[in-house]
Amino acid sequence: MQENNNRIPSLDIMKSIFFLLIINVSLITCKSTPKKEADELHNKTSEVYSENYRSSAIIGGDKVNNAAIPLGWPWRGVAINSTNFDIDTDLREIKDLGANFVSIYLKPKAFQQKSNLGVSSSFEDNFAFIDSVLDKCKSLDMYAMIYFSDFPSDRNKNFKAFNTDFWDNEKELNLAFAEIKSVIDRFKNRGDELQAYQFIGEPLLKLNGKNIAPPKWNDFFKRVFNYLQENDTSRYLIYAPGPGGGANGFKDIEPIVDSPKIIYSLHYYEPLVYTHQGIKHRKTAYEYPGRIRLKYWDKDAVENSLAPLLHFRDKYNKLILVGEFSAIYSAKGWENYLEDILSVFEEKQFSYAYNKWNGYPGWALSNTTQVESKEQKKRIDILATYWKLNQSSKK
Numbered sequence: 398m399q400e401n402n403n404r405i406p407s408l409d410i411m412k413s414i415f416f417l418l419i420i421n422v423s424l425i426t427c428k429s430t431p432k433k434e435a436d437e438l439h440n441k442t443s444e445v446y447s448e449n450y451r452s453s454a455i456i457g458g459d460k461v462n463n464a465a466i467p468l469g470w471p472w473r474g475v476a477i478n479s480t481n482f483d484i485d486t487d488l489r490e491i492k493d494l495g496a497n498f499v500s501i502y503l504k505p506k507a508f509q510q511k512s513n514l515g516v517s518s519s520f521e522d523n524f525a526f527i528d529s530v531l532d533k534c535k536s537l538d539m540y541a542m543i544y545f546s547d548f549p550s551d552r553n554k555n556f557k558a559f560n561t562d563f564w565d566n567e568k569e570l571n572l573a574f575a576e577i578k579s580v581i582d583r584f585k586n587r588g589d590e591l592q593a594y595q596f597i598g599e600p601l602l603k604l605n606g607k608n609i610a611p612p613k614w615n616d617f618f619k620r621v622f623n624y625l626q627e628n629d630t631s632r633y634l635i636y637a638p639g640p641g642g643g644a645n646g647f648k649d650i651e652p653i654v655d656s657p658k659i660i661y662s663l664h665y666y667e668p669l670v671y672t673h674q675g676i677k678h679r680k681t682a683y684e685y686p687g688r689i690r691l692k693y694w695d696k697d698a699v700e701n702s703l704a705p706l707l708h709f710r711d712k713y714n715k716l717i718l719v720g721e722f723s724a725i726y727s728a729k730g731w732e733n734y735l736e737d738i739l740s741v742f743e744e745k746q747f748s749y750a751y752n753k754w755n756g757y758p759g760w761a762l763s764n765t766t767q768v769e770s771k772e773q774k775k776r777i778d779i780l781a782t783y784w785k786l787n788q789s790s791k792k
Contacts, residue, residue: 465657478504
């Protein structure tokens with residue numbers, strides 16, 4: 398892709414830069430302002446955000462048009478699992494809280510375990526669930542993506558997608574590709590409510606004690622993208638770099654394919670020892686903001702941790718989706734952490750999906766979990782403050 402490094406910024410772009418300064422001050426002010434005043438500030442700034450986003454977003458050096466930007470963008474929403482989810486009640490609540498987007502996790506192994514199904518039947522049950530979710534999204538004027546990273550899909554196989562048993566096995570890669578094709582074929586006739594797919598959101602290979610980007614990942618992604626373009630040009634495909642789909646994976650990379658139909662993604666859990674403390678015997682001594690291991694973490698540190706991604710985004714003018722982010726409820730200061738990362742996502746004009754509405758009780762929002770209700774409500778209130786920016790974006 399030809400770079401445009403010498404281009405003089407347009408007036409619209411300069412307006413957007415000025416606007417980001419306004420948003421930064423406004424969001425900081427919101428933290429010490431009563432909720433009513435904070436909501437008013439969010440609503441005012443979001444109106445400017447929406448107008449400037451449409452005028453200043455760039456694809457390949459040109460202003461975006463309706464064909465180059467997904468419907469409903471920016472997406473502000475939440476990921477959902479395909480088990481323990483009440484489609485009518487839960488989706489209605491998610492919509493009422495302000496979200497305009499859900500990331501639907503296709504998890505055949507969970508269906509196999511829950512209902513003692515075979516692989517084929519587990520896919521069919523998942524597909525039926527996803528169809529029902531998409532029908533409801535359509536009626537609620539919401540958008541969705543399908544996320545499928547559950548490889549190998551047979552729960553009886555004793556290896557994971559980060560093993561050489563998967564990445565160095567052509568039979569397994571071909572089987573995964575065939576399953577991905579079945580997803581694309583199954584949903585290619587859906588309407589605008591289905592906007593995108595992501596297959597393998599955290600590409601990773603554990604080799605000789607190190608985590609590396611799977612050498613075959615990019616070629617595998619291009620194979621999937623080519624199939625999607627041949628069979629369904631309406632949908633976007635989401636790409637995450639290895640290893641693990643983090644921000645550092647964007648260092649020194651170029652666009653995987655020169656196409657406006659690719660959105661670039663990361664999962665944000667930095668620092669992992671904070672967001673995942675207490676999980677799998679991890680230490681539980683960290684607080685945010687504060688010193689975590691050898692580094693002091695606050696909002697500036699969060700922004701600095703995104704530097705490789707921001708450099709990539711600014712250099713190639715690409716759309717960014719934070720496909721997952723969260724922190725365990727037991728992490729001290731999680732409220733500050735969530736506020737800071739959400740404000741950074743807004744300032745950087747990222748779309749984002751919280752992980753997750755249902756599922757792991759350590760950060761799930763659904764009332765089917767065992768989390769203390771006041772903690773859960775507090776987290777929902779924080780997220781809803783940002784999700785409700787969608788209401789102004791539609792004006």
